[in-house]
């Protein structure tokens with residue numbers, strides 16, 4: 001069974017909400033991917049397999065446990081993101 005890092009799901013969900021709320025953040029795909037990659041590098045991964053029947057329950061539990069850490073990282077990264085020049 002292939003392992004999946006559920007932090008990806010959680011971080012993407014939070015980032016999407018935060019991007020919508022913040023008009024100063026670039027919303028292009030490359031900046032989005034960059035932010036996701038950076039947050040995931042800074043927080044511990046949490047792997048599950050699809051055999052884990054209650055995957056959504058696990059996601060929800062980890063989301064609640066880790067939300068302050070994830071949000072702190074997201075805020076930091078969004079602040080540091082340099083707007084790239086538009087060509």
Ligand SMILES: [Zn+2]
Pocket residue numbers: 026027028029030031032084
């Ligand atoms: Zn951009």
